[in-house]
Amino acid sequence: MSHFRWYGTMLYAGQVLSTYTPTPLPWHYALTWASITTPVLYLVGLAIAFGLLVRQLIRRGGRLYKGEDEWQDLLFWGLGAGPFLAIIALHAVVYNGWRQLYFAYPPLLLLALQGLLAAWHWQPWNAVRAWWQPAVAFTVTISLVSVASKIAQLHPLENLYFNTLAGAHPELRYEYDYWGLGSRQGLQWIVRHDTRSTIRVSTNMYATCFFAYNLLPPAERKRLLLSRQPNKLTDYSLQSFYAESRGHTEVGTLVYSLRVEEEQRRVLDIYRLRQPIVLTPAN
Template identity: 30%
Template structure:
């Protein structure tokens, strides 16, 4: 916790943060109107949530962040209202780590070190760690997915009305973040349903659990989802149908191929997970999948998927990890850059990592060798994260070598690195002077707004190229990727280039020097 708070201000502002801030304010305006709060000052220009493009998204995090911002008086202070959101996001990630630890305690109650090692592995997952500071939607889902997974596994291991009610509450919160959390109640009901098919004595009890759990989950979801306050069920059905048919007509990059987001290959998500997860982690994850699959096949002889409570937890986590990936592949879903939209499945993979480690400890001839391997993997990953800091979100494992990564993969597609670049540029500018910057994408402007006052005073945002001293870019356009590689035009005059682990992600380039170099030589000179 202390480490996270110490480095929190090093992270920049992501593409979605300003958008999600507006989403929260629109939802608050709508709630204030429905609750009859007359003295509330509405957002200008006014937005109507019922006609709002993103009304179908749960807004519990966005509403909370906006209310805190208003309470603290930060509404007109981007430096503080973005920093507030990073505190809130990291605090939630820390909470997720606590619940993940408790989840591992459920699985390994007699092995005190296992939950600590597994939680450390989650924290030392580079992309997961970095997104925990600035990702305002995908990682909020991860947090509540972890919490609802814990409550589900606790209920499945220890059946009681108390545990069911807590699970319904956690499910409602998870559904309020993003609707892919539907996999949690689906998994819960499928397991209870399987038990009824296999053992008729379970039918009555399990039907009662389901009959209470599902309505209660919706009841806990609605209060934090203002759009559902009216015409709840038809709007909820509409939200599911619109989310499943969402289109994003853009392109993504993988292995040097430019791919339509509407038609990504089946291996897109598996490939991203494999190339951005530390290799030693992958070895233990595969071992955990193998061990779980082996136990499942063994249990099938008796018409079971599991033969003990521990195997039930492993089976559930395998479904929670692999299930969403299979759904995305089978439905041919539109996918964004990288795999951030499926980060929420990764804690379940780390759970399987510990299952794999435990399997090796019980079956390897020399289990101490396995401990040294995992320990070395954790240490090496920590060193790599320090090397990348604060840009762990562009981490790739050692399997990716060769040509510059920014012409082969999506790198800093959210523009988080602009803040670091601006701080480095401000250090170069003498006191009392300013430089005008042309931003290629709007996260550049949001990162400028979030700068500390002393750095911000040295920079201004230019509205046109001819008024700018410098260009700031994160190379999301195809031509910029190749032009910077070949050092064409202004890319031949770098002022600041952010290169975590040597890979270029954000750059600031001197337009004045480029213009002077392109100008024809005066007559009479050589």
């Protein structure tokens, strides 16, 4: 991946980064993305597991592991953390989040589970020992319910999940719907609110919008004509919200905005470029 080139722009920490220049991405790009899109409970478990690793390293005078079980943990650390270290060391090109590293997620989850189990079996001082395990169980339950609730709210756009570390309105600082998965809901809104037999729609994400178009029923597809750029015959402009759309000039009238969660995070906007013409029969 260090020799792979991808050219485009990305929104990261409120700044638009361009891979058209030789300047490498910040070394913490992938780490930050993993941290703000992974449930906080998993991050806590992973931090505990890493703390146990450091403690073992200090107590054993630099010797990492002994025994087959501990060598298995070393394998998981290599599979989970190794790709991130390689990205940093080789200045490899990653883009639109950390999706090129999703294969590292399972071993990291196993390590996080190890950390949570260590927290469960920890024997604190007598004053808190009686309620320690119930407190851990309560925390885990609340976290699981919270994540499940947020995923349910986002459906069918679960890919837009961010944890609390991302802060309010992460769509203003990070790549959001870069897959354009909200396009289907946008097209559905258009065909349900415009009764004309032919509707011309332009979009800033043509490829993903075309895939969404093919998921519609045949009768609805027949009414839609998609294009990459608006022209004088275009009826609607569908604008997905991601880095390259930040400079979009809002033309026409905003008629629909797809937003998610309690914060009303912006996913896409639909602008009407031409007012529908209603023909009245002659007397």
